[in-house]
Amino acid sequence: MKKIILSIIIGSFFIITSCQKLMPPAPKDEDVLAGTIPGLTAEQEKEHLVGDASFGKIFTKEEGLGPIFVQTSCSNCHIGNGKGHPSTQLTRFANVNGSVIDYLLNKGGPQLQQHAILGYLPETLPTEANVFSKRIAPAVMGLGYIAALDDQSILNNADPNDINGDGISGRPNYVTPTSFFSPQSIHIPFNGQYIGRFGKKAEKVTIQDQVVFALKQDIGITSDFDTQDLFNYQLGVYTGDDIADPEVSSGFVHGLVFYMRTLKAPTRRNKDNADVIAGEKLFAQIGCTSCHTPSFTTAQSDISALSNQIFYPYSDFLLHDMGELLDDSFPEGSANGFEWRTPPLWGLGLAKDSQGGQMFLLHDGRAKTFEQVITFHGGEAASRRTAFNALSQGEKDQIFKFLESL
């Protein structure tokens, strides 16, 4: 008897002291796409958590979801802040007739909401639509650094007329700013327009522009910055849901923007591996870096942790002609159908951990391997594709190892 009691006491003591060991360990920082940029204050960390919760918030019809929508929450598309899955792909549409572009705003454009709350009918594509752009969600890491760049750093790489003769003619997407945009010292306007840097065709100037657009067009949520609710024009009943607008406060929007600004950039893995180092060299040698610019330095920022920081996005944030295979004929801002903003490559190595175990690359997720991605690089990138194809299999693999380390 005594033995039993004694072993119970010793056993429980052992268990209590080893609590920590019985718990699953935290994954390595480099293996997850969550966490804050270094150097935030405790107050800022707290605000980041508030935004994090808003990002994961699932909207219901009682809170104003829809009545038509693409998804019920930011994080359903930007899963774990990583790249999205083809099942949450969204579709934009327009009618393009020569140089006349009609986004069909009174027929449900520019974006299709294929889902609806219970008892309401979702949109279908209007018959007038003749161009379509399908996109999967990009990873949303490190956006604060991109937002803290000054326009001049972006313009430094622009070469619209290919004066340097390298075959690459990146140009900025000048777009008409939203009504709530207020320019800062980093912005350099041109004819009243500003350089877009977010979105796959760089059609959004600020993170806030993107967030307000996403709330409304992706989730059907109105905010102070856009108070008009969506409804399905095709029903001939011109009302949305009967939840009072705005459906979220300006604080909610600012919280989301703050969260996006303070999400850390992906951390590199296996940086010192010999193949990774060799791959990085080849990546530069064959001219991938003409568009996928390795690094930038931020300007002064109101968040001091973002001021004067070197970061490594592997993007020039400029538009490039990518050839006819990637042409979706859908213009946005001054970008044509065949033009796309060079996407940052950071976080690529973790893509499959947010895309369900396999990668879906390029704007619509059509490519499943890096090799396939490169075969789709046409237009300005065609010469780089040729250079890539001339590499030995071993060299190609080194480039892939490098991309996986990002």
Place this chain on the structure above:
Amino acid sequence: MKNLLPIILFLLCLQTIAQTDSSFIKRTPADTNKLKMNMDAVYNRPFLTMGKFPVAIGGYVEANSSYFGTDGVTEGLSFQMPRLTLFISSSIKKRIKFLSEIEFEEGGKEIAIEFASMDIELHPLLNLRGGVIMNPIGAFNQNHDGPKWEFINRPFSATTIIPSTWSNVGFGLFGKYAMNNFVWAYEAYLTNGFDDKIISNPENRTWLPASKENPERFEESFNGVPLVTTKTAIRHRKIGEVGVSWMGGVYNQFRVDGIMVDKQRRIDLFAIDLNTTLPKINTYITGEWVWAMVEVPDNYTKEYGNKLRGGFLDVVQPILKRKILGWENSTLNLAFRTEYVDYNVGTFSETETNIADHIFAVVPGISFRPSALTVIRFNYRYHWQTDLLGNPAARTAGIQFGFSTYF
């Protein structure tokens, strides 16, 4: 909590009287007759009766401490009293009885009538039951008393697919027929049922417990179509019991002011439960598996699945049965639960890949029962939760210690 106090005090008084004056207050122990089935669980509980007073009273309480962590993040140690339940039963007249079960959840934050019904026995094969009843889907829903289980947490499948305790207002019939070592039983009820919250909720998945948040369901049906629940079970005195059950109805509001605004959308659950005690070594095995089919509108997002499934299997092995610390007939058990739920069975049409959204858990434990009415239990639980797309699972582990006892 305030309204709880007088009731608890009253019960404690009864307890003290019961201990001092055993001629007035008697403890009717739970009937351990091997022919008792899951459906008898409501009455098969220990009650205190007072002299000739026609009312018997009882209840149980659960309390525990837990330390949980997910992927390296822990909220630390916390203490819970998930529920305190009171039952009052009375024999109104010969073959007419009434029983009610009231549950105070999470320290009185929520008070729920889990069961309050009158039973009239016309014949052992034909009884009428009406009031708030526990829908007989699976076995856990009817047989959920904490002290009966070696595990602190209720199984996922029995709380998140079958939303135990799932009770509703309604009427129905039940009966039993015994022959030799066999007894066969059936139950069939019509009750109020689910509402459209099951696919419109912040859980981001088809979530049947969301309907429990609607208190109106005790007053009126959401759509005027009753939820049908039927169960049949068979028990062999020496082998064990198997039950099959079905619960089905319509969950959406398809008619408003007489105008059809949508088609009727069905929800159907089908469950199998079993329990047995292996001869000689006395290993007790119990398990349940449930399938749920929900007609989700086609234009809904993939997160809200139209097929769900899950279940659990508990194995309890007594390793010591004797006088321990002065308690006669106490037992020490080793216990092991495996459980699985898949909230979204299917494939993505875009990629032809599997839709995941599932949880797999294992729970080893030790329990000590100083008497059949009280269990002190220690559980270690580990579960792997995979998101919709099948990305690397979030791993959660927890250490739990607690007790549950009838009083």
